[in-house]
Amino acid sequence: QAKSQGRDTFRLYHPSMGKPTQDRxxxxxxxxxxxxxxxxxxYFQPQVDIRSGQLLGAETLIRWQHPQQGLxxxxxxxxxxxxxxxIIEIDQWVLRQACAQIARWQAAGYDKLRLSVNVSGQxxxxxxxxxxxxxxxxxxxxxxxxLEIELTENTLxxxxxxxxxxxxxxxxxxxxxxxDDFGTGYSSLSYLKNFPIDTLKIDRxxxxxxxxxxxxxxxxxxxxxxxxxxxxxxxxxxIETHQQKDLLVDLGCYIGQGYLFARPENLExxxxxxxxxxxxxxxxPAVSENQN
Ligand code: C2E
Ligand code: MG
Ligand code: MG
Ligand code: MG
Numbered sequence: 001q002a003k004s005q006g007r008d009t010f011r012l013y014h015p016s017m018g019k020p021t022q023d024r025x026x027x028x029x030x031x032x033x034x035x036x037x038x039x040x041x042x043y044f045q046p047q048v049d050i051r052s053g054q055l056l057g058a059e060t061l062i063r064w065q066h067p068q069q070g071l072x073x074x075x076x077x078x079x080x081x082x083x084x085x086x087i088i089e090i091d092q093w094v095l096r097q098a099c100a101q102i103a104r105w106q107a108a109g110y111d112k113l114r115l116s117v118n119v120s121g122q123x124x125x126x127x128x129x130x131x132x133x134x135x136x137x138x139x140x141x142x143x144x145x146x147l148e149i150e151l152t153e154n155t156l157x158x159x160x161x162x163x164x165x166x167x168x169x170x171x172x173x174x175x176x177x178x179x180d181d182f183g184t185g186y187s188s189l190s191y192l193k194n195f196p197i198d199t200l201k202i203d204r205x206x207x208x209x210x211x212x213x214x215x216x217x218x219x220x221x222x223x224x225x226x227x228x229x230x231x232x233x234x235x236x237x238x239i240e241t242h243q244q245k246d247l248l249v250d251l252g253c254y255i256g257q258g259y260l261f262a263r264p265e266n267l268e269x270x271x272x273x274x275x276x277x278x279x280x281x282x283x284x285p286a287v288s289e290n291q292n
Contacts, residue, residue: 028084030066031077035089039065042097043264046273047116047235050245050256055277057114059150059257060098061264062090082120091123095133099140099147101267106142110274116148116178121155125162130169137173144174148199151177153185156195164194171196178235183223192230200227202253204238211243221251228252 034040044058064072081087098117105113123129137144149170156163156179167177178199183206202223206216220236227234236248239258248256265273 024080024083027077027080028086031081031084031086031090034064034066035086035093039067040090040093041065041266042094042101043266044115044270045257045264046262046270047114047255047257048261050236050239050254050261051249053261055113055273056255057116057148058270059116059264060094060118062094062118063264082122085122087120088123088126091118091120092132092136095119095136096140099136099142102142102146103140105274106146110278111143111146113274114146114148114176116150116176118150118180119155121152121158124151124155124166125158130166130173133170133175134173137175145176148176148178150180150201152180153182153187156191157185157187160191167196181237183219189226192226192232197232199233199235201235201237204258207236207238207244207248207258208240210247211241217247217251220248220253224252 041063043061043063045061046055047057047059048055062074062078064077066072078087081090095117098115102113102115105111126132133149137147156167170177176198177196178201179197180201181203182200184203200223202220206220206223208216210216210220224234226232233255234253236253236256237258239245239248239256239260241260244258245256245260262273
Protein backbone atom coordinates (compact mmCIF):
# COMPACT_ATOMS: atom_id res chain seq x y z
CA GLN A 1 0.00 0.00 0.00
CA ALA A 2 1.28 3.42 -0.93
CA LYS A 3 0.76 4.99 2.48
CA SER A 4 2.79 2.32 4.20
CA GLN A 5 5.85 3.74 2.48
CA GLY A 6 5.29 7.04 4.22
CA ARG A 7 3.83 10.39 3.37
CA ASP A 8 6.64 11.49 1.12
CA THR A 9 6.88 8.39 -0.98
CA PHE A 10 3.24 8.29 -2.02
CA ARG A 11 2.93 7.00 -5.58
CA LEU A 12 -0.25 7.31 -7.52
CA TYR A 13 0.94 5.02 -10.27
CA HIS A 14 4.02 3.56 -11.70
CA PRO A 15 4.83 3.84 -15.43
CA SER A 16 4.87 0.06 -15.64
CA MET A 17 1.22 0.03 -14.64
CA GLY A 18 0.48 1.76 -17.90
CA LYS A 19 -1.88 4.27 -16.44
CA PRO A 20 -2.54 6.91 -19.07
CA THR A 21 -0.66 10.13 -18.55
CA GLN A 22 -3.79 11.97 -19.48
CA ASP A 23 -5.54 10.91 -16.28
CA ARG A 24 -2.71 12.43 -14.32
CA UNK A 25 -2.87 15.66 -16.24
CA UNK A 26 -6.59 15.92 -15.67
CA UNK A 27 -6.23 15.25 -11.95
CA UNK A 28 -3.36 17.69 -11.67
CA UNK A 29 -5.44 20.32 -13.40
CA UNK A 30 -8.36 19.50 -11.08
CA UNK A 31 -6.07 19.93 -8.09
CA UNK A 32 -4.96 23.37 -9.25
CA UNK A 33 -8.58 24.36 -9.68
CA UNK A 34 -9.43 22.93 -6.28
CA UNK A 35 -6.92 25.30 -4.71
CA UNK A 36 -8.29 28.23 -6.69
CA UNK A 37 -11.91 27.37 -5.97
CA UNK A 38 -11.44 26.55 -2.30
CA UNK A 39 -12.58 22.96 -2.64
CA UNK A 40 -10.30 21.64 0.07
CA UNK A 41 -11.67 21.35 3.58
CA UNK A 42 -10.18 20.66 6.95
CA TYR A 43 -11.32 17.73 9.03
CA PHE A 44 -10.42 17.41 12.67
CA GLN A 45 -9.63 14.22 14.51
CA PRO A 46 -9.82 14.56 18.29
CA GLN A 47 -6.73 13.83 20.36
CA VAL A 48 -7.78 12.73 23.80
CA ASP A 49 -6.61 11.69 27.23
CA ILE A 50 -7.28 8.02 26.63
CA ARG A 51 -8.05 7.30 30.27
CA SER A 52 -10.74 9.93 30.70
CA GLY A 53 -11.69 10.66 27.12
CA GLN A 54 -11.01 14.34 27.76
CA LEU A 55 -10.49 16.27 24.55
CA LEU A 56 -7.03 17.82 24.34
CA GLY A 57 -6.81 18.92 20.75
CA ALA A 58 -7.10 17.70 17.21
CA GLU A 59 -5.12 16.71 14.17
CA THR A 60 -5.98 18.60 11.01
CA LEU A 61 -6.59 16.27 8.07
CA ILE A 62 -7.24 17.55 4.60
CA ARG A 63 -10.20 16.45 2.48
CA TRP A 64 -11.21 17.44 -1.02
CA GLN A 65 -14.85 18.27 -1.55
CA HIS A 66 -14.86 17.42 -5.23
CA PRO A 67 -17.74 19.09 -7.09
CA GLN A 68 -18.62 15.92 -9.00
CA GLN A 69 -17.04 13.07 -7.08
CA GLY A 70 -17.84 14.04 -3.51
CA LEU A 71 -15.52 13.93 -0.55
CA UNK A 72 -12.06 12.58 -1.36
CA UNK A 73 -9.51 11.28 1.14
CA UNK A 74 -5.84 12.31 1.04
CA UNK A 75 -4.87 8.93 -0.40
CA UNK A 76 -6.78 9.82 -3.57
CA UNK A 77 -5.06 13.10 -4.31
CA UNK A 78 -1.98 13.69 -2.16
CA UNK A 79 0.16 11.31 -4.22
CA UNK A 80 -0.24 13.48 -7.28
CA UNK A 81 0.03 16.64 -5.20
CA UNK A 82 3.41 15.36 -4.07
CA UNK A 83 4.50 14.32 -7.55
CA UNK A 84 3.51 17.64 -9.07
CA UNK A 85 4.83 19.78 -6.24
CA UNK A 86 1.36 21.24 -5.63
CA ILE A 87 1.66 19.93 -2.08
CA ILE A 88 3.73 22.99 -1.24
CA GLU A 89 0.79 25.28 -1.94
CA ILE A 90 -1.70 22.89 -0.40
CA ASP A 91 0.26 22.66 2.86
CA GLN A 92 0.43 26.43 3.05
CA TRP A 93 -3.30 26.64 2.50
CA VAL A 94 -3.86 24.13 5.30
CA LEU A 95 -1.56 26.04 7.65
CA ARG A 96 -3.40 29.30 6.99
CA GLN A 97 -6.81 27.73 7.46
CA ALA A 98 -5.73 25.87 10.58
CA CYS A 99 -4.31 29.03 12.19
CA ALA A 100 -7.44 30.97 11.27
CA GLN A 101 -9.52 28.25 12.90
CA ILE A 102 -7.39 28.28 16.04
CA ALA A 103 -7.91 32.05 16.19
CA ARG A 104 -11.70 31.58 16.05
CA TRP A 105 -11.57 28.95 18.78
CA GLN A 106 -9.39 31.19 20.90
CA ALA A 107 -11.91 33.98 20.49
CA ALA A 108 -14.67 31.59 21.55
CA GLY A 109 -12.82 30.71 24.74
CA TYR A 110 -11.28 27.38 23.74
CA ASP A 111 -7.87 28.63 24.65
CA LYS A 112 -6.35 25.32 25.68
CA LEU A 113 -7.13 23.54 22.45
CA ARG A 114 -4.14 22.57 20.36
CA LEU A 115 -4.26 21.85 16.65
CA SER A 116 -1.67 19.85 14.79
CA VAL A 117 -0.96 20.20 11.10
CA ASN A 118 0.83 17.79 8.77
CA VAL A 119 3.63 19.40 6.83
CA SER A 120 5.16 17.58 3.87
CA GLY A 121 8.86 17.06 3.34
CA GLN A 122 8.63 19.25 0.28
CA UNK A 123 7.36 22.30 2.10
CA UNK A 124 9.73 21.64 4.96
CA UNK A 125 12.67 21.59 2.55
CA UNK A 126 11.81 25.02 1.15
CA UNK A 127 14.23 27.74 1.98
CA UNK A 128 12.69 30.14 4.45
CA UNK A 129 10.01 27.71 5.59
CA UNK A 130 10.38 28.74 9.23
CA UNK A 131 9.85 32.38 8.30
CA UNK A 132 6.87 31.39 6.18
CA UNK A 133 5.24 29.47 9.03
CA UNK A 134 6.13 32.23 11.43
CA UNK A 135 4.40 34.79 9.18
CA UNK A 136 1.28 32.67 8.94
CA UNK A 137 1.17 32.16 12.70
CA UNK A 138 1.81 35.83 13.51
CA UNK A 139 -0.75 37.08 11.00
CA UNK A 140 -3.38 34.88 12.59
CA UNK A 141 -2.59 36.31 16.00
CA UNK A 142 -2.78 32.95 17.78
CA UNK A 143 -0.62 31.93 20.72
CA UNK A 144 2.14 30.03 18.97
CA UNK A 145 1.90 27.11 21.38
CA UNK A 146 -1.57 26.31 20.08
CA LEU A 147 -0.05 24.99 16.85
CA GLU A 148 1.81 21.72 16.46
CA ILE A 149 3.64 20.80 13.27
CA GLU A 150 3.75 17.10 12.34
CA LEU A 151 6.78 15.95 10.38
CA THR A 152 7.78 12.42 9.46
CA GLU A 153 11.16 10.94 10.26
CA ASN A 154 11.99 10.93 6.57
CA THR A 155 11.26 14.64 6.37
CA LEU A 156 13.54 15.29 9.32
CA UNK A 157 16.34 13.23 7.80
CA UNK A 158 16.33 15.06 4.44
CA UNK A 159 19.00 17.55 5.28
CA UNK A 160 20.47 17.58 8.72
CA UNK A 161 21.96 21.05 8.91
CA UNK A 162 18.93 22.82 7.51
CA UNK A 163 16.56 20.68 9.57
CA UNK A 164 18.20 21.70 12.81
CA UNK A 165 18.10 25.38 11.97
CA UNK A 166 14.48 25.23 10.79
CA UNK A 167 13.38 23.33 13.89
CA UNK A 168 15.28 25.74 16.10
CA UNK A 169 13.54 28.68 14.45
CA UNK A 170 10.15 27.02 14.88
CA UNK A 171 10.90 26.29 18.53
CA UNK A 172 11.89 29.89 19.01
CA UNK A 173 8.59 30.89 17.51
CA UNK A 174 6.96 28.68 20.11
CA UNK A 175 5.23 26.07 17.96
CA UNK A 176 5.34 22.42 18.96
CA UNK A 177 6.97 19.78 16.79
CA UNK A 178 5.73 16.22 16.53
CA UNK A 179 7.30 13.30 14.72
CA ASP A 180 4.50 11.57 12.84
CA ASP A 181 4.34 7.85 12.08
CA PHE A 182 7.23 7.35 14.48
CA GLY A 183 9.02 4.04 14.10
CA THR A 184 8.35 3.58 10.41
CA GLY A 185 10.85 5.91 8.77
CA TYR A 186 14.48 5.72 7.95
CA SER A 187 16.29 7.47 10.72
CA SER A 188 18.87 7.07 13.35
CA LEU A 189 17.71 7.60 16.89
CA SER A 190 20.54 10.01 17.55
CA TYR A 191 18.61 12.77 15.83
CA LEU A 192 16.19 12.76 18.74
CA LYS A 193 18.80 14.30 20.99
CA ASN A 194 19.86 16.89 18.42
CA PHE A 195 16.48 18.05 17.21
CA PRO A 196 14.20 20.17 19.40
CA ILE A 197 11.15 17.94 19.34
CA ASP A 198 8.12 17.81 21.62
CA THR A 199 6.06 14.81 20.63
CA LEU A 200 6.40 11.29 19.26
CA LYS A 201 3.38 9.90 17.47
CA ILE A 202 3.59 6.11 17.55
CA ASP A 203 2.55 4.83 14.14
CA ARG A 204 -0.75 3.08 13.70
CA UNK A 205 0.96 0.01 12.26
CA UNK A 206 2.24 -0.90 15.76
CA UNK A 207 -1.19 -0.46 17.32
CA UNK A 208 -3.31 -2.23 14.72
CA UNK A 209 -2.57 -5.71 16.03
CA UNK A 210 -1.21 -4.75 19.41
CA UNK A 211 -3.25 -7.28 21.40
CA UNK A 212 -1.89 -10.21 19.44
CA UNK A 213 1.62 -9.21 18.54
CA UNK A 214 4.29 -9.39 21.25
CA UNK A 215 6.70 -7.68 18.86
CA UNK A 216 4.42 -4.68 18.51
CA UNK A 217 3.98 -4.51 22.27
CA UNK A 218 7.74 -4.57 22.73
CA UNK A 219 8.28 -1.81 20.18
CA UNK A 220 5.46 0.31 21.58
CA UNK A 221 6.75 -0.11 25.13
CA UNK A 222 10.23 0.88 23.97
CA UNK A 223 9.03 4.00 22.15
CA UNK A 224 7.03 5.06 25.21
CA UNK A 225 10.11 4.60 27.42
CA UNK A 226 12.25 6.47 24.90
CA UNK A 227 9.81 9.38 24.91
CA UNK A 228 9.66 9.39 28.68
CA UNK A 229 13.43 9.36 29.05
CA UNK A 230 13.83 12.19 26.59
CA UNK A 231 11.05 14.22 28.18
CA UNK A 232 8.79 14.00 25.13
CA UNK A 233 5.04 13.57 24.91
CA UNK A 234 3.97 10.31 23.32
CA UNK A 235 0.76 10.06 21.33
CA UNK A 236 -0.69 6.85 19.96
CA UNK A 237 -2.33 6.79 16.55
CA UNK A 238 -5.08 4.52 15.33
CA ILE A 239 -6.59 3.21 18.56
CA GLU A 240 -9.64 1.24 17.51
CA THR A 241 -10.46 -1.12 20.37
CA HIS A 242 -10.87 -0.99 24.13
CA GLN A 243 -8.29 -3.74 24.38
CA GLN A 244 -5.71 -1.60 22.58
CA LYS A 245 -6.57 1.36 24.77
CA ASP A 246 -6.26 -0.63 28.01
CA LEU A 247 -2.97 -2.11 26.88
CA LEU A 248 -1.62 1.32 26.01
CA VAL A 249 -2.59 2.67 29.42
CA ASP A 250 -0.75 -0.29 30.99
CA LEU A 251 2.26 0.55 28.85
CA GLY A 252 2.12 4.18 30.01
CA CYS A 253 0.80 6.01 26.97
CA TYR A 254 -2.00 8.36 27.95
CA ILE A 255 -2.69 10.46 24.88
CA GLY A 256 -4.10 9.09 21.67
CA GLN A 257 -6.36 9.32 18.72
CA GLY A 258 -8.31 6.71 16.84
CA TYR A 259 -11.70 5.53 15.73
CA LEU A 260 -12.43 4.23 19.25
CA PHE A 261 -12.69 7.86 20.36
CA ALA A 262 -13.61 9.67 17.18
CA ARG A 263 -13.11 9.69 13.45
CA PRO A 264 -11.92 12.80 11.67
CA GLU A 265 -14.88 15.19 11.72
CA ASN A 266 -15.91 18.21 9.72
CA LEU A 267 -15.97 21.60 11.38
CA GLU A 268 -19.65 21.39 12.24
CA UNK A 269 -19.35 18.05 14.03
CA UNK A 270 -16.14 18.98 15.77
CA UNK A 271 -17.61 22.30 16.91
CA UNK A 272 -20.55 20.45 18.41
CA UNK A 273 -18.12 18.21 20.26
CA UNK A 274 -16.27 21.27 21.52
CA UNK A 275 -19.43 22.89 22.76
CA UNK A 276 -20.45 19.74 24.62
CA UNK A 277 -17.02 19.47 26.11
CA UNK A 278 -17.09 23.10 27.15
CA UNK A 279 -20.30 22.51 29.02
CA UNK A 280 -18.49 19.80 30.93
CA UNK A 281 -15.78 22.35 31.67
CA UNK A 282 -13.04 20.34 30.09
CA UNK A 283 -11.66 22.38 27.25
CA UNK A 284 -11.21 26.03 27.93
CA PRO A 285 -12.98 27.98 30.65
CA ALA A 286 -16.56 27.15 31.44
CA VAL A 287 -19.07 29.65 30.11
CA SER A 288 -19.76 30.94 33.58
CA GLU A 289 -16.08 31.68 34.23
CA ASN A 290 -15.66 33.37 30.92
CA GLN A 291 -18.70 35.57 30.63
CA ASN A 292 -21.20 37.02 33.01
P1 C2E B 1 -1.38 10.78 9.27
O1 C2E B 1 -0.86 12.15 9.44
O2 C2E B 1 -0.63 9.68 9.91
O3 C2E B 1 -2.89 10.83 9.77
C1 C2E B 1 -3.54 9.77 10.39
C2 C2E B 1 -4.42 9.01 9.42
O4 C2E B 1 -4.95 7.87 10.08
C3 C2E B 1 -5.62 9.78 8.91
O5 C2E B 1 -5.91 9.34 7.59
C4 C2E B 1 -6.72 9.32 9.85
O6 C2E B 1 -8.02 9.46 9.32
C5 C2E B 1 -6.36 7.88 10.02
N1 C2E B 1 -6.86 7.31 11.28
C6 C2E B 1 -7.02 7.94 12.46
N2 C2E B 1 -7.47 7.08 13.40
C7 C2E B 1 -7.59 5.88 12.80
C8 C2E B 1 -8.00 4.59 13.25
O7 C2E B 1 -8.36 4.36 14.40
N3 C2E B 1 -7.99 3.58 12.33
C9 C2E B 1 -7.61 3.78 11.04
N4 C2E B 1 -7.62 2.74 10.21
N5 C2E B 1 -7.20 4.99 10.58
C10 C2E B 1 -7.18 6.02 11.45
P2 C2E B 1 -6.20 10.36 6.40
O8 C2E B 1 -7.03 11.51 6.89
O9 C2E B 1 -6.72 9.57 5.25
O10 C2E B 1 -4.78 10.94 6.07
C11 C2E B 1 -3.78 10.11 5.55
C12 C2E B 1 -2.45 10.79 5.51
O11 C2E B 1 -2.48 11.90 4.60
C13 C2E B 1 -2.03 11.42 6.83
O12 C2E B 1 -1.49 10.43 7.70
C14 C2E B 1 -0.98 12.39 6.35
O13 C2E B 1 0.24 11.73 6.10
C15 C2E B 1 -1.57 12.86 5.04
N6 C2E B 1 -2.25 14.15 5.23
C16 C2E B 1 -3.49 14.42 5.66
N7 C2E B 1 -3.74 15.74 5.68
C17 C2E B 1 -2.60 16.35 5.24
C18 C2E B 1 -2.22 17.73 5.02
O14 C2E B 1 -2.96 18.69 5.29
N8 C2E B 1 -0.96 17.94 4.54
C19 C2E B 1 -0.10 16.91 4.28
N9 C2E B 1 1.14 17.20 3.80
N10 C2E B 1 -0.42 15.62 4.48
C20 C2E B 1 -1.66 15.35 4.96
MG1 MG C 1 -0.29 13.21 11.04
MG1 MG D 1 0.51 9.62 11.51
MG1 MG E 1 0.06 7.14 10.19
